[in-house]
Amino acid sequence: MRIHDNQILTTLDPEVPTLGVYFFEPKIMSLPDYSDFHLQFIYESLLLLQRSFMKLWIPLLLLPYNALEWFKKLQEYFDISHIYSHEETGNWGTYQRDLRVLFYCKKSEIKITEYGTNGVVRRLKSRDSWNKIWNERMMQKIYYPVQIQKPVITPLELCNISKNTKNKYKEYFLKNWNKNIQKWWEFTGIKILENFLETKSSKYMYNISKPFESQSWCSRLSPYITYGCLSLKIVIQATENRRTELSKLWTDTAKNHRKSLQYFVSRLHWQSHFIQKLEDEPEMEFRNLNKDFDAIRQEIDAQLIEKVFTSRSGIPYIDALIRQLQQTGWCNFRSRAILVSFLCNTCMQPWQAIAPRIAQLFTDYEPGIHYPQFQMQAGTTGINTIRIYNPVYNGKQKDPEWRFIYTFLPELKSVPVKYIHEPHLWEGFKDLGYPEPLVDIKSANKIAKDLLWTTKWNILKSDKEKIVKKHASRVFHGNRKKKSIRNASLRSGNENQIALF
Ligand SMILES: Cc1cc2nc3c(=O)[nH]c(=O)nc-3n(C[C@H](O)[C@H](O)[C@H](O)COP(=O)(O)OP(=O)(O)OC[C@H]3O[C@@H](n4cnc5c(N)ncnc54)[C@H](O)[C@@H]3O)c2cc1C
Incomplete structure (x- = not known):
């Protein structure tokens, strides 16, 4: 969703009329991991992209239909010879859609070209070469758009075709607008990046894990990167320039x-x-990466999950976190890890029952980060260390001035500081109307720890090795003598993330 560093716009033939199309696909949008947070961000980005595209003589149609049906319909108006798109690692639904469109194009003799957008490599043969490819890609030149000479339709015609569609979304968002989620489009993204690199990043390291401070000191670039309003390459190159x-x-x-x-x-x-x-x-969206974990954590406690998602867990850090997500569509990395650990490890809920619902609350929802991170925090990869957090301990450590709790749980304002993370221990607790904790965290965490570690230790060595070979990072840190692939995954995959805290 950008004109800067968009390879498609560089390679177009200026003599061939070009039409931009975005499908708001009902089939995809009804999947359980999508929400209005995503839709609003995308819609706003597209409205502004439409203007940028117009300057290049590329009209951009926003169509509320499934892609395949409408490619067929568009073919009635236009003689489509070539479809350009970007490689996307979406969820299972978009993956299946891509396959259907590819099949249709092949059958209809429409050429199709897809370009990479970040460091992800399609049909990667081996992880061994991945870092090298990533580095090369990030250092490539920035792409600049060509100017199309022959418009496919005039701006007036475009307005007529997309009039109904626009109104449909405008009406919807007038009713459902959320003013707190991050705001659209590439120029906002570029401004945020510049501001971050210039000043904010100086305190990034110290504030990244604090639930309140991270709101201002983290880069907050994630939705811009997720939806392609900013290219990863531009972010990397700008950061390297600033470092120099x-x-x-x-x-x-x-x-x-x-x-x-x-x-x-x-x-x-x-x-x-x-x-x-x-x-x-792609099956990581549904299946445990290591199948030995299939035997545990099978029962869903719908009531418990509901209490957590309505901020009634009785654990202030968790309840404040859910409110933060519902109100702003964002929280920092550590809070995401704590939330998953609480639901999946402390409360022993299967991650598959929770991941889509949490995806709805992240404006920056990126399936490729979300599901692998979920599995890592829920301990089902079999190759990463088991992480079980105590939200009370974390709250005391990372929100010592209770700014986070007071902002998102104002009903706890009367609780004395000493009890803010454990209000049920306070003598005035009964009058608060706040619930008792859902679980005894310490004992539940001990049970989870024993169960998850026992399962992990019993995994066959050969199974672990297969996963390491396919997925583990090959970046080496620290002790270079221990260069086994297994250690590589442990150090770069886990310990670096732990060091963050
Ligand atoms: C369970 C779980 C689910 C997550 N789901 C998502 C998701 O759907 N979309 C998403 O963008 N991030 C996700 N993350 C990663 C991370 O929490 C967010 O990228 C980060 O909090 C976004 O804020 P920021 O842009 O200020 O990040 P910054 O700390 O400023 O980082 C800059 C950028 O680096 C990338 N990044 C940062 N941390 C990670 C990480 N741990 N793994 C991969 N990339 C990272 C993001 O693109 C981010 O924008 C998830 C983490 C967990 C534990």
């Missing part, structure tokens, strides 16, 4: 700033690293 600039300043502040930016770059690297996993194994 800072290296010329011999002050401690500049040194720390550079270090913070190094943390940031490693996260940008993870972006494609995780998406590559779903690209290589």
